[in-house]
Amino acid sequence: MIRTACISLALTTGLIAAALPAQVWRSDQGDGTYRNPVLFADYPDPDIIRVEDDFYFVSTTFANAPGVTILHSKDLVNWRIATHVVDRLDGDPRYDLKNGGDYRHGFYAASLRWHKGLFYLAVTPVGHKTRIYRSARIGGPWAYKELDREAFDPALFIDADGTAYLGTSIGSDGTVTLLTLNDDLSAVTAAKVTYYNKGAEGSKIIRHNGYYYLFNAIPGKLAMTISRSRSLWGPWETKPSIDDKTGGHQGGMVDMPNGSWYGFVMVDAGAIGRMTNISPIFWKDDWPWWGRPDKPDVVPERSPKPIAGHPFTEPPSSDDFSSSKLGLQWQWNHNPDDSKWSLTQRPGFLRLHATRADGIWTARNTLTQKAQGPRMRAIAKLDIAGIKASDICGLGSFGKYSAQISIVGGAKNARSLRMQLTESTKDGPRTQVRVPAIAIAGNSIWLRTDMDFDMKQGHVAYSLDNRKWTEVGGPFPLAFDWRTGTFQGQQIALSCYNSTASGGYVDIDSFTLAPLATGLQP
Template identity: 40%
Template sequence: MEGNSRRRASLKKAFVFLLVMCIMLSQMSFAFAYQPDKGDGTFTNPVMYADYPDPSMIRVGNYFYLATSTFVNSPGLVICRSEDMVNWEIVGHCIDRLSDQYNMDNGNTKYASGCFAPSIAYKDGTFYVVVNMNDGTGARIYYSKDVSGTWKYYNLGASYFDPCIFIDTDGTPYLAYGGAWENQIRMIQLKPDLSGTVGSSRTILSYNNVEGSHLVKVDGTYYLFNAVPARSLVCSRSKNLWGPYGETTTLCTAGKGGHQGGIVDLPDGTYWGYLHQDDGAVGRMTRICPITWKNGWPMFGREGYLGQVENTYRKPIQNKEIKVPQASDEFNGGSLGIQWMWNHNPDNTKWSLTGSSLRLEATTASDFWKARNSLTQKGQGPISTGTIKIDCSNMKPSDIGGLGMLGDPRGYIAVTGSPRKIIMTEEEVIKGTVTNITSDILYFRIQMDFNTKKATFYWKDDTRNWQQLGTAITMGFDWQYGTFQGEQYAIMNFSPTASTGYMDVDWFRLNDEPGPNAPEPDPISAFSKIEAENFYTQYGTQTEDNPDDDGRNIGYIENGDYLVFKNVDFGNGATGFQARAGSASEGGNIELRLDSLNGTLIGTCPVPGTGGWKTWTEVSCSVSKVTGKHDLYVKFTGNSGYLMNLDWFKFTADNIPTGKLGDLNDDGSIDSLDLVLIKKHLLGDTIENTSLADLDASGTVDAIDFALMKQYLLGIITTFPGEK
């Protein structure tokens, strides 16, 4: 009996262990988020591939703490924690709920408002976070002994734009602040417990367009860091706390790493810098780099690369656990995952956790933009996929429930109550519809690919596989009329009329692979016109509007900057290169390299001065014949200062058709005989004039050329892409 009991106990323990392992493995299978830690002692910037703007960072003991902006999201003011500045996790929010102005009453929205540009500090066992509230109530200083616990706040009774808490070495606290339109930074002393101000403020720095202050004291010198928005991070110094801060130097330009940031000390006495960089639709991401002291200045970057925040470094602190911010949620606990924030304040009577799902009752709203109770979390790059499983059996006829992408632009894929159908929208315009939906259990998925800047929308049920619905949305970022945040996933359920319906969300899962193993992008034909702004990754450049070409171009290019285009298909061989560029300086060179920044140099194309950055000219050069698929590195070289702007480029081949494109048998007409010749080629037969069959100028003859020939013969098209 005893032996049997022991065997049963042993089997029970083994079963429990296996069950736990299965649960852990099942969670691991969908919990991937971007991972900057490469596992070999190095990391890749950004340290979080998502919108963590206006960073403020401190170290307390063995932990680093990061506070960043959250605007109209509720709860607000997210706090993250790390042991090495690379591996971060979300640990709390300072603000449980914004003021009632953010309730979306009568459809009133306050996007781009809320709270932003916080500053975090620590004194005598208490954490402090200051932020200026954009609801008319002025600045608040939140405080807590535990960053993961409840925060209380002091109201300072006045507005202090982009405020920064500084604790001097004698324990006296101060507040530095100022907006870019003021062209100055001021400072005021705080009470010892930071509950209010003491005396009046004084101007400590006069400098054009500065904001986003961070103040640090190192070896008796005060260093004041300020952003010049979208341009640079500057530093001013003084031996006196109140200034004058007469000396100012530029630490980093926006294209070389970003703006708005500061420095933080490590346990070994060295310093690292942090700042955010504007990166389009994903938002403004936090990056870090070592600090090199030069003539008493904390220069961003390592020796030989000062002023540059590179993509890869050795980690500042080694041998710490790999962590990523929380993302997936099974909704089977008593609270929402800490990663979730509501779009504006939620109506707490309209949502609940049932123990196995998130129940969202339909809120009354005219559209997604004005829909209360949309539950959001940050979109992650470089590629991420958010998926939900829902039960729509209790939705009412007017309800619209599903998964959205909140930003500018915005879109969603959702099911309607009755008649039950699935719709995909962009900016509230329906782009795709599926009717005759009978299943109560549905799955919705949005893929955000920040490499291509495209978001695609999918659906399925338990009887069929994933199907794309509608067209891909080109993701963007608009600080003035958008959310002032990167694109976000949003679980939503709303109705244009009052409704008692609800949707149960079984789970949300972030399915992207870890950063280093992100899926390869689709091949790009080297012979098509490649827009410069459609890079896979870049260093040192900036994307800007180009009204002349109804699009965008790459600008602010300096010596050593580069663009990377993954999986470029050179087909049977490229021998030439063409580009559209402009330069208000003396110009520079475009180096073309394969597979790495120092890879095989296949050609160098000079770009002359054209008299203006948007005064375009087409340049060309020969390249050593290259075939097959490669990663293309477009590297810029020249003298100091800005070199050029780049709009687009493409490669050319020697096998230029001598006859009429499409006339494969050279009989003077394009007809069904030419279609048969392409078909034979695809089936393995050889044809004489393959160059005349390359109708899209891709460098290869394939099914696309066959389809183009059919369209031409049917009168759908009158010219071939290769003729343009």
């Protein structure tokens, strides 16, 4: 399908960047209230702590590199990316996209704590032993020591006497085990089962008013339970809490400077992935309840900000590639080949050299960032003069469905445009070429990817002047699939690969992300 239409000059890349916020969704309403989710993007498995007046939020990143993202906030609503703990994924050759890669695995469900002047982060790369990272600064450098076992979904908890524990359970069972750690959190000294909660995983532990509270996700029901005990070793009493219909199913609580508490919880939200909601907490009979007393255990869609007076801030998204380092919004799909990309070979551009691959699912140096909802538009301006025969370089979605609009190099410097859709299935990636070849003249081209997460649908288009756009290939689906997808929400991807030999390169001049207006047609 090919459809052409003109859009007004007000929607050119430069004016979008200047006139609209980079973030597609704005939680802070500017009137002292916020809306959930606080970030309309895939930030799964949240763990949030407070250190004096600062909040830190760690999230799962799977096989993306750099990995284990930490965000920072002053009010639990306005977040920026502070750092990535793991610069390069190590311990498995599949992290270099060998042997099919390590999709759906990698680094996830980390637990973050502050203790005696150090940040500690527990994380278990799937199939590997648990690591305890530590740093005096949230921005690093981080170093780790490996424990002697694999603790699934580790819950780091440090008691009032300074003793550190890791709680661990896996949903296929539900046995919650506490691992006692030594003084410097580098080794396990004891292990003891504390509780059985059928289907439980994703534990979080806090202490308040003489009770220990244990929060568990029950993934099979997309629900959360809360257990309490006077002792870490039980006996525990348990009550049901929220679920994905009322706010989410995996999370915990963080204390505020004034002594109150707020809850954070992950909710499965379809193709966008798993988002985080923030909720006030009230106490009744020494039990924490999400929401308000007049509507208990329902996460409010809108609520007063936890802490007033802090300005709007957001993670970065658009990029002119003028820095000598990649922005924190970017992650590679698995570890990159650093010899095949550069921000300095042509200052002001990101240069992606073609890597050898049979498709985007196996292409190293695919650069991604999180797609944003509810509706988003990404535009990349490319200089394609360096593309050689059989290179496939472009922009699109990446995930369960990877829709690419790409420039394909041909003989004698001829170039054409292709639209193809790759679906990840249990039998491997399956690619359908929807538009095989549209001749392209000149060295500059703009590529566009729209994603509407309400419609669960995307579109791609191209332009030779950033004013007149041509949509190609028709709509493509947006979906989340933890079994055969990436276990992540849809991502935005810039890629360049060649199936036959080492090829040329593409220079990316700019990338712009902006809201997609309701009803806007290409």
